[in-house]
Amino acid sequence: MNKQDKNPGNNRENLIKLENAGLTAEEQQLFCDAVPVPYEPYSLEFVERFHNWIRANSLWVLAFGTGCGAIELNPLMTSRFDANRFGVMMRPTPRQASVLIVAGYSSVKTLKRIIRSYEQMQGPKFVIGLGICTINGGMYYDSYNTINCLDRYIPVDLYITGCMPRPEALLAGFMELKRKIKAGECDGANRYVKDFDWYKANQKKVIKKWDMPDYNW
C-alpha cells in the first residue's frame, strides 16, 4: 500500500466508492467500500523476476471442491502423484491460498461462493479452470443453472481441459502455470482490477440474489 502513495497516478481520493447496494444499511457499515487496486511490479526487473520465481514455487491451493473435478485432486495430493514435491499443497482458507481451482461446472449458487472466495484471497493469486465445463459449458451447455464461460466472471490464468482431466494432466497444468508465473504472464488479478466493472456487470447479470459486498476484502 505504501507504493500507492508514491504513485501520483493512483490517487486514493479520486477513487470511486463501491455502492454495496445488495447489503442492508447496517451491513454497509461493516464492509469495506474501497475499490481494489492493481498490483504494481517492482521497478527493478530482476527483483520482480526473483519474486515471480518464489511465487511459482509455492502454489497453495484453496481446498474448495466446487464440482466433480475435486475427485481427481485427492489422488493428486496423496502419495501416488504427490503434488507436494512441486510445492503444491492444499490450504483450508482463502486467506492462505494463492491458487483457486474451479473444479468443473459451477452452478450459479456456487459461482457466488467462488467469487467470494476468490476476492478474499490475498495476492498474488491465480485461477485454474479445470475441465471442459469451465471453458464452454461442456456437457452442461444447455443447463439453466450452470455458467458456460468461467473467464467472464473471474479471470482465469490457465485452463485444463478434459472430462475428467487425469492427475497427470493436472500436474502438467501446474507446470505450465509455474512457467507462466515465472515469465510474468499471469496477470489475472490485475485484469480483474482493470476490468472490474465489466466483471461485476457479468456477475450481477447471472447472480440475481446479490446479498454480499461488491468486493470482499
Add this chain to the structure above:
Amino acid sequence: MFDLKRYSEAELESGKFTKLWHGPQHPGITGNMSLELTLSGDDVVECKTHVGYLHRGFEKLMERRTYIQNFPVVCRIAVPEPTFNEYMYAAAVEELAGIEVPERAEWLRCLNLEMMRLASFLMWLGGACGSFGMSTVYQWTVTHRDYMLDLFEEMTGARIYHMYISPGGVRAPLPDGFSERALSVMNGIEKLLYEIERVALNNHIFKMRSQDLGIIDPEMVDPYGIVGPNARACGFKRDVRKDAPYLVYDQLDFEVITADKSDAYTRTLVRYQEMHQCISLIRQMLEQMPTKGSFHADLPNVLHWKIPAGQTYVKSECTRGEYGYFLVSDGSEYLRRVTIRGPSYTHAIAVMEKLVVGVNIADVAGLMVSLHTYPPEIER
C-alpha cells in the same frame, strides 16, 4: 451433553448464540454443501442444511436428449460412484424396452458395481478417518483407490467416468490377465484394511471421538427413510441385494452385515466389514464368471430408438443405500421424466438436521461423513 430444552425460541435473538456457516468452502470430503449452524458456545443448537451448489438440472437435460445421448450423461450425476447411475439407467431402459441382457454382461456389470463400491468405500474411509484427524489413513486409502482406478482404466478405458454399462450390455469384455491383476490389488487392499483396523478403528482417540456421536434411534429409521449401512448399523437387515436380488447377486454368497447401535463408530465398522465383503464378492465373481459368450445384446440402430410408453422404478444398493431411477416413457425418442432417488436426500437433510443438534462443532464434519452424504444425488 448439551440440554436443548433450556433454550426457548426467543432466546435465539438474545446474542448468546453464534451463527456459523459450515461449508460450502470446507476442507474434507463432506462435499459442496453447507450447514447453517446456530451455536451456543461450542455446541450446535440448530441446523439448517443448504443444498443446490451442484445443481445442474440433470432431470431437465435428460428430457431433452435421446435415449442413447443420455447414456454418457447419467454417469456424471455422482462422481464417486458413476457406475450405479449407468446401471440404473440401463436397467430402466431395458425393462421398458424389453431388452434381454446376455448372462456374461450381467456378471461384468456386477463386477463393475462391486469394484466401484469398494473404490467408493476406500475414499469414504479415508475421509472418515481424516475428519477425525488421521490423515495418514487418508493417504493410504486414496492411493489404494487409485490402484482400483487403474483396474477400471483397464476394464473400461477411463478412470472416473467409465461409460461402461450401456443399455443392452457392457461395452467391452475383460482384458487378458485381468483377474490376476485384480486379485493382487484385492490382496493389497485386504492387507491395508487390517492395517487400518489396527491403526484407526482400534485407536483410542478415534473411538473417543466417534463413539456415541450422532446416534440413530431405530425408531427414526422408518419415518426418516434411512437406508443402507446407516440403517443396518442399528439392526435392520435391509439390503436391496438380498431383498430384491438384481444382476447375479442371488448366485453369490454373502450375508447382510448388521450391528446393534448406529453411532458414528458403528457405522464406520459396518462399512469396514462391507469392504471385506466387497473383496470376497469380487473374488467370487472373478472365479465364477463365464469367460465366453456375448457381452452385448443385439440392438436396433440407436438413432431410431423409441421406447414403448410405460413407467418403472428400478433400484440397486449403492454404498449409501437404496439408489433408484424412476423412468417414464411416452413412446417417443425422448424420455418423459426421470427421477433419481438418492439415499443422501434424506440422510443429508432431515436426518442430519436432527442428529447434529447437541454435537460439538469439531465433530460436525465427522458426523456428516459418518452418514456418508453425497450432495449431487440430492440436487442432481
Add this chain to the structure above:
Amino acid sequence: MGYAGLQLVNTMFMQELCERMTRQFDCDQVMHQKDDLSFLRVDRDRLESALMYLKTHEGFVHLSFVTVIDYIEDGFFRLNYMLYNYDKATNIGVQVDITRENPSMHSIHHLWAQGWTYQRELKEMYGIDFPGSPRVDEEFVLEGWDGIPPMLREFDTAKFCEDRFAKRDGRESQDIKQTMRDNLYPERGES
C-alpha cells in the same frame, strides 16, 4: 423357500392388495409393471388416507420418493408417491392427478418425517403448493430464481441459457443424428 417361491407369494400379495385398495379407495386404474411394482391411481382427496392405510395396515413403511410428471398436453400433473414394503419386498406407486392451474396438494409431512423435503423440491421445481408443509416456501436448490419453475415442460432451458449465459465462440453443436448418419452409417442413408 427360495427366492422364486417368495416372489410368487409377493406377487399374490400385490394382486390382493390392489383389489383391496380398489374396493376401499376407488382406485380407478391399477397397473402392474412387474412382480414387485404396481401403480395405483387414487383421488386427490383420498390420497392421504390411502397412504395412511398403506403405511399402518399394509406395512408400506418406507417412502422412497415423491415426484411429479408434467403432462402439459392434457393439462395436469401426476404426482407419484413411491412406497416400499420391506417384509414383502414390494414397491407400490400411488399416483394422483392434479390440475396444472394453481396446483396444490395435501402435505404428507406428518406421515413421514422426510416428506417435507420432497415437497420443498416440488414447490421450487414445479410450483406445486403444499400448504402446511414446513419451510416449503424457502429456496431449496436454486438461489434468486426469477423465472417460471425450471422443471415445467414449457420452460426452455436452452433458450434461457442463451439469454442468460454468454457462449464462447468456436463451439460447434452438431445434430447427433445427422453426424452419426454421416460418419458412422454412411451406407444406410436415410433409413
